[in-house]
Amino acid sequence: MSIFGWSYPPGCHSVPGDEADPPCEVCGMFPEDCICPECPRCEEIGSLGCYQEVDLGVCGELFGKKTLAQELAYAQFLARDAYQQWQDAESYVDYLKSLTAEQEENEK
Numbered sequence: 520m521s522i523f524g525w526s527y528p529p530g531c532h533s534v535p536g537d538e539a540d541p542p543c544e545v546c547g548m549f550p551e552d553c554i555c556p557e558c559p560r561c562e563e564i565g566s567l568g569c570y571q572e573v574d575l576g577v578c579g580e581l582f583g584k585k586t587l588a589q590e591l592a593y594a595q596f597l598a599r600d601a602y603q604q605w606q607d608a609e610s611y612v613d614y615l616k617s618l619t620a621e622q623e624e625n626e627k
């Protein structure tokens with residue numbers, strides 16, 4: 520179950536990371552701003568597998584060790600993302616309203 524689990528009509532929702540690199544899965548920052556430490560076990564930076572409970576073959580070395588700064592950065596990323604989705608939804612509402620108004624105009 521994803522936090523991004525709600526969907527929009529086709530063509531409405533802009534996909535984040537379409538033109539740039541996708542944000543870090545752990546801290547939500549873009550790669551050049553990523554604040555994640557290097558994993559002591561697998562030496563990856565910002566790999567979600569390092570922060571998951573160890574099963575399914577994931578690393579898990581950093582499980583439960585997310586710093587407050589990482590949590591904060593990720594919370595801000597979620598907030599920005601939600602805001603973006605809200606804006607997309609609002610502009611779709613406006614679009615439909617303008618279509619409705621146009622239709623009413625034509626019916627006069």
Ligand SMILES: [Zn+2]
Nearest residue numbers: 543546555565
């Ligand atoms: Zn990161």
Ligand SMILES: [Zn+2]
Nearest residue numbers: 558561569578
């Ligand atoms: Zn790791």
